[in-house]
Amino acid sequence: MEYLQDNKEHGFCAADIYSYMKKNDILVNLATIYRNLDKLTDRGMVLKYKTAENESSLYQYAEPRANCLSHIHMQCRGCGKILHLECDFMSEITEHLLEHHGFKLECAGSVLIGSCNECTID
Secondary structure, eight states: OHHHHHTTTBOBOHHHHHHHHHHTTOOOOHHHHHHHHHHHHHTTSEEEEEOTTTOOEEEEEOOTTSOGGGSEEEEETTTOBEEEEOSTHHHHHHHHHHHHHOOOOOOTTOEEEEOOTTTOOO
């Protein structure tokens, strides 16, 4: 949990946690990490995304009060930072998708890929 909370602004994979554990002399195998990530995902404590590039899973810690299941996330391709799209636009886009496209948006697991202000080159 310490690793998850320390990296709440970035996406991570199971291998990242494994490296952290190994570096801190914590003996755990990768299968155990995956099992625990699945449990945390089921409890809503961790969000799980599939990456488009290689179909691998990327995770993000969902802070208890962050309401991460009701808004879309944005991830910077450059630095990996996760940003929360928590504004009135969420209800506008949700309504638009349903009304005009017959599509009910599920925010949990939705992520937009782009560049944050720090990584955008003019």
